[in-house]
Amino acid sequence: MEKDEYIYGTRAVIEAINTGKNIEKVFIKTGLNNELYQQLISLIKENEIAFQFVPLEKINRITRKNHQGVLAYISPIEYTSIEMLLPLLFEKGREPLLLVLDQITDVRNFGAIARSAECAGVDAIIIPEKGMAQIGADAIKTSAGALHYVPICKVTNLFRTIQFLKDSGIQIVAATEKADKIYTQGNFKVPVAIVMGSEESGISQSILNIADQQLKIPLFGNIESLNVSVSAALMIYEAVRQRN
Secondary structure, eight states: OOGGGEEESHHHHHHHHHTTOOEEEEEEETTOOSHHHHHHHHHHHHTTOOEEEEOHHHHHHHOOSSOTTEEEEEOSSOOOOHHHHHHHHHHTTOOOEEEEEESOOOHHHHHHHHHHHHHHTOSEEEEESSSSOOOSHHHHHHTTTGGGTSOEEEESOHHHHHHHHHHTTOEEEEEOTTOSEEGGGSOOSSSEEEEEEBTTTBSOHHHHHHOSEEEEOOOOSSSSOOOHHHHHHHHHHHHHHHHO
C-alpha cells in the first residue's frame, strides 16, 4: 500500500473530513469510545462515509504509528454525482451508456472492467459505497489509468439509484445466467445501464426484479462462468456494436 493512500489518528481523520478530502473508508478499532470518537462518528454519518469496526491488529498491520485506533483510506479519484451527470448527458444529446457494478469486490476485476469501460466510451460507472473493491493504487494500475478518465459515481443505496435511473428513462439491463435471452438479443440502442454482479453471488435479487432486460452470455465449455471483467467487456461492446 502506498503511504499516501491513508491517514491515521482521530484528529487527522476529522480534519481530513472537514476539509473535504475524498475519504474512501474509515477503519475504527472495536471498542473505541471517547469524546473525539463521538465527533468522528457524527462526521462520518453526516458525510455518508463508509466505515468499519475492526480489531486493533488489522490497523496495526497497515501502520504501527500512533493511529489511536483510527485509520482512513484516501480515494485517489474524484467522484461524480450521477444525479448531476445524467441531465448533462441528455442535454448533450447522448444516449447514455452506464455501467453499474453490484458487489464487485476483487480489485483487479474492478480495474479491468474500468479499463474496458473507458475504452468503449462508457459515460459513467456506478458503484455502491459498501461491498465494493477499494479504489487505490492497485485498482488504478489494473485499470491502466482509466479510473482517472471515466466518471465514477459512488452511491449509498444501489437499488434506489437504479430506480432513479429507471425513472429518468434509462433501461436497466442485468447480466445474469438466469436469463432466457442471449446478450446479443438485447436492445442497447436506447439509454441503458448495464448491471454486472459478482462471480460468487451475482446481481442482488431486488435489482434483478426491477431490471427491464435480463440477458446471459452463452457458455459451451465445462466451466460454469466467465470472469466478470470479461463478461462486462462483452456486454459493453455489444452496446457499442449495436450503436455503431
